Amino acid sequence: MKRLAQHALFWPSVTLALLLVVNAAFNPSFLAISWRDGHLYGNLVDILNRAAPLMIVSLGMTLVIAIRGLDISVGAVVAIAATVAALLVGGGFSAEGANTSEHPLWFALGAALLAALVCGLWNGVLVVHARMQPIVATLILMVAGRGIAQLLTGGQIITVYYPPYFVLGSGFLFGLPVALWIAAGLWLVLQWLATRTALGLFIRAIGGNPDAARVAGVRAADIALCVYTFCGLAAGIAGLIISSNVKSADANSAGQLLELDAILAVTLGGTALTGGRFSLGGTVLGALIIQTLTATIYSLGVPPEVNLVVKAALVFAVMLLQSAEFRALVARVARLRAGET
């Protein structure tokens, strides 16, 4: 039990379990899962589906933070990828039944991902080669990216009428959401890279002591460039899922504040913001915690106007629960109380 409690993923798991228990207490049917229309159906499935884009973005963010970086432009990259894909797929109502597209689907998706990749590369070049502070370098794209997306759409929300595009965000495969498969696949690939190749070692060395990593011959600049590029790509994938889910691309609000949720998910998962120590599994749990939180607020019927305050309070509580210092304090107070009686 003690060894279990020391595992890096213990407290994030406890947090997630607690949230689910709270939900179940208020709404007994919350945990119910049924089979409907050829796939699994229920709140949990919904949470997994909605958490998928955040998971994907957060996985990219995890690697960036692990090398002592930060990428606050992921929300804007989501908007760019969504816009590019929606514009290229386009399509419209037709008498035959609305299944035409401007360009082939593979072309639209590829172009959107390429755009996201370029965004990540741009961030990487600014940080690695222009030696800008990560938060400043990515702030540029955070602001400009949304502007570019709005420029592309002419300020309009682009609606997509081409059903095959909707598979990404609301389709199912083997009973589970396609988006979840994508997120899980990405996680597995990264997990494999981090533990079965030298990438994990290099990233932790760079994050732990960049100077020493360089002296040891690690090509820190190249790795950092790849990590930022991947973070952009991950945001692009999330952008496709998000726009596919809502069947449109809103340059103004797609991925709004997603960067903050992603940083929060990474932190909740136990990755050190100072770099070095990172946990991909923790990040996935972190993303699930955040999405469950959102679901909790809806399921408790919190009025929309106090929504953000409740979320803030819950995040605060979650952070306290995860803080080793706070837990030590609680334990000390508890011991004192026990001593008094």
Next chain:
Amino acid sequence: MTDRDIVLEARGISRAFPGVQALAGVDLTLRAGEVHALMGQNGAGKSTLIKVLTGLCAPDAGSIKLLGAEVAWHTPQQAQRLGISAVHQESHLLPNLSVAENICAGRYPRQPWFKGGGIDWPETRRRARDLLSRLGIDVDVTRLAGGLPAAVQQLAAVARAVAGDARVLILDEPTSSLDAGEVQALFRLIRALRDQGVAILFVTHFLDQVYEVCDRMTVLRNGRLVGEYTCGKLDARGLVAAMVGREIVEAHKSAAHAPRTQETPAALSARGLARRGALEPVDVEIRAGEVLGVAGLLGSGRTELARLLFALDPRDQGDIQVDGQPVRLEEPADALRLGLAFCPEDRKQDGIVAELSVRENIVLALQARMGLGKFLARAAQRELADRLVAALGIKTASIETPVGQLSGGNQQKAIIARWLATRPRLLILDEPTRGVDIAAKQELMGEVLKLAADGTAVLFISAEIEEVVRVSDRILVLRDRAKAGELPGDAGEDAVYSLIAGGMAAGDA
């Protein structure tokens, strides 16, 4: 000089820090219109004495008289008010403020027309301009300090220090980042201040600078006073002997041109390797199986040479050949690929990744050379780490222990293990035994010799001349960021010392 000229007189100053007696009964006398050198090796107590004089730390015992009156001060501000100012090696100016703002900082002139008014900027600039022109420094006072060359910043920092009518000016290694011309500009300023009657305490590692600008010197060793000398009475060789605590019997002047020991091709050779402000052009050649010792005082360019060879700092010039072939060597990753290895001087900063395990620290360089494509499997990593931990006698609970939890000596061994894992052609060791206890030191030295016997070329850098002489086949002596000469390994310590003391000693003798 009469006692009338004495400005500051410190007697019997002692100060202990946990585990070390930094100063034990040290005397220092500074006289008006004199430049006084404070000399000593690392750990001699120079910095502590300066801290006591500038009010940064209080002495445990001893007294200080200023102009004959006993005084005590507890903060740098109090010391400054009494006319004692210091310019430190690194605390130049605030880069984001103009020169005028820097010079008048803390004593800005106020606008006269209402009480407690704002800063009078025209007056600030006028004062700064006056001061600088009085000292013969030509610089636009409205420019940001950060945009000025290091040398001009240094001059302005000295000007700021004397702006409040300083009686005593302490210069702590002011020339360590200046080139020859810039040093001369600083010396002109020092002489001008001296002639105005300021007592100047000059701390440096450059022996020739002492003889160029100083009148008198005080030598410390291991926290104790060795003596006070006038510069005319103690030549460079005598000074080095006083600093290191060893008499030099006689100079081996001819030893500087010792014949080459072997004629095998060089594992690595560098021609005209140089970097501005760090190292004058130096030729280095090192053969397989040879230990080339590098000796020199701090600031002589020892570490700089190592960093240039490993491409940690970009070189301004110099061709490097490995096995007789010119090579591309622009970053550490290139050096690694070429079979070079480097144990840096600063273990914490450039060596270990503290939170990674011993195993991960050991495999890091080898894995970096193999690249991302090829992965050293976990089992192979463990085997390698186990073998090197045993071979070097690294004391650790397990190979999965974070390396930061090991003692300094064992961390050092872990870094050496990291490089041994790459089977290097040339191993550069920069102060590998610093901060390592005596037993571990002997083990490390034994490892170095074993490696060389196995055909690895070793570049061995150490501040401890004795150590260099003991292990080296040849000794490269550096002085003032340039090559002073080369000696055969059996030349003996005295020959090294006299080469460090340099041509001045030979010329004066």
